[in-house]
Amino acid sequence: MTENQTETGSNAAESASGSLDIGGLAGVFGTSDHKNIGRLYIFFGLSGGLLALILNIFVRFERINIGSVGILDFGSSNQFFQTWSLSRTTLLFFCVLPLLIGLASYIVPLQVGAPSLSFPRAAALAFWAWAIGIMIHVVTVFTDGGLGEPDPISQFAQGMDPDATELSMLSIAMVVFALLLGTVCVLATIISQRPQGMTLFELPLFSWSMLIAGGIWVLALPVWLSNLAVSWVDFQGADALRYGAVENIWDQLSWLWSQPMIFAFAIPVLGIAGDVLPVSLEVPQRKYKVQQIAIGAMGALSFGAFAQPFFNPDVANQAVFVVMGILIVLPILVFLGGLVDTAFRGNLSLSAHLILSVVGVLALLVAAVVSAFHVSGPAVGAVQELNDSWLDGLISWLRDVQGTVLATAVMEHALIASVIGIIAGLYFWAPKIFGYQLNRNVGILSALTLLGGLALSGGSNIINGILDEGDEVYHSSAYEGVWDTNAVEFFNIVGAIGSLLLLAGVGLVILDLTISVILRKGNEENAKDPWGGHTLEWATDSPPPTGNFTDAPVVDNERPLLFPAVTGGDKQ
């Protein structure tokens, strides 16, 4: 790896600024500029989001019956689970994580007053390794690979190709390794490139949330890679014994999409909202350190590498897991309280990024509440000395819902909250990233569409979870043992409509980006600081020149543009 020698102050004076110029093909394929890398992540990440949501719609349609006939038949459980698992891997690794790392790659160096990302060539390597890896992974799944399926091994002969499956495992390992490398570049920038006077407690909330979230990813994703390594080594043998058997691979890896770990991928939603709301309301964020502590607490409560049901089947009944699942609500409530407190003192004017960030935080809160409900069986069981028959029934029911689509509802709310938060960040930072504002009305329409989509899609999963619809099961057995088949079928249709709305919401954002940025129809007036920003990224041109700043400024508070460190340093 090389240190950031490529973009320095001397180069900065020679470069063009204030216009979107990515430098042609050489700028795309040969760049180590954090701004181009960030844009590339955002472009590919939104494309990945479309793919993930289309796959999610296929999975939804598979569960819909008209009369007694399903409207979409995958042909075999194998193909269903390949699609099902790919919809999850793409949503996380092809959409949420790259979008977060892309946004952070662009914004974090600006927020901390750095000339570039730490190790810019390593960051470029990470991006291209990720892009190549995720494309190989998607192709392998469509060629009968994938990360296994939960049915018995006899299904293997129905379609899964061992070579493609092995390549699926290797490619997803490459993807995670690349994302880790990209994360480390962001973290190193935050830790070591802050300007004089900016302590960690003066970091802008988005950078702070990326520090917390990235730290959790760096600690948890290697554990996931170790699971994958064990599976891959076992898969090499003539006969996989346990870890590499196709019916076991996904079970070893699924903890990444389960609580509490899934919340680690939604932590930056709070950071984005914490940066967007005070600026939109034209007031400083109240109780700044409390907000930072809330984000830190959410990080601590979302570390889930220990919660691996494959190796510890009893984990859902263990105190640490249950307590973490319930307490995760608190930091989000505290953070929301801080936002509300700030909002009461501000001037409310509805903007797309304001609405999107509020929707993102609320979606995350719903995810946390459903998570608390999902794990609460053993907690209620702890007060079993009441010895009431109805209480026993309640405990039994709460334990039963743990194997249902309620788990999917938690995952869906957390990851879609993250997507909504990222879109809020895109609308907020679009002038800085692209030099153009995105269309406010389209943004608000997108926010409402995503909110409606999540309410229908996630809400239907919550209700069907309560009605005992099984998770990770193929069509033929999905309705076994449910309380009311008609109700479950109805809510599966509702959920499919919700999935379509989610796709439409993300599609609207891509359409807006295309028209506003690629076709250059967006508003470029006052692009340098259209919202009256509080943090350092708004102190330089939009898009910033190479090197970002002529000199790193002195900072002594978390709102350096609102309260400059030295008298006379008025914001331009």
Next chain:
Amino acid sequence: MNMATTNLPAAPPVRSRNILVSVGFGIAAVLMYFGGLFGVYLRERSQVRSVGGSWIPDKARIELTPPGMIIWTLLISVAVMQWAVYSIKRDDRQHALLAVGTTLAMGAMVLVQHGWQLSQMNLVADEGPTTAATLIYTIVGSYMVAFVIGMIFVALMGFRALAGQYSSRQTDGIVAASLYWYCLVFIYFIIWIAVFIAK
């Protein structure tokens, strides 16, 4: 050209700790990776043993001489690597490079001993694959990969020192390489105890 940033006062240049910070995160990631492997290994081993089963295949041979030699080699390499740090902090580049070269030679010895041990263990030849063999091969194989990365890192930092990039005023690269090396020694210490001694 209009650079048009803010009027905020300029800060004096701050010495970047990029490489130390990044290696710190890298070490955390490597420790968690092996932590995950050890967790699986010890849990699976205890489950097999709790029902009276034999964890290591009966015909496998896990002798203690090679791991013993490896751990001693690595422990000596810790002192040698620290010698490199000591020397570079005193601008004694000649001894620093000698220490880096000696560390790499010891690393090569460790790889050779690993390879020889793996060829002698007979983990799968007679009894076919077992879960123990899968996990031991994963742990040792992953360690060898991490170790080769460590050797490349130490060599790269050595070349940078040779080129004059590191001196008493800037020791971060050599210090970072040494920290990663100590991390590797620590991990092998766990492998030595959990896999080879405890069996």
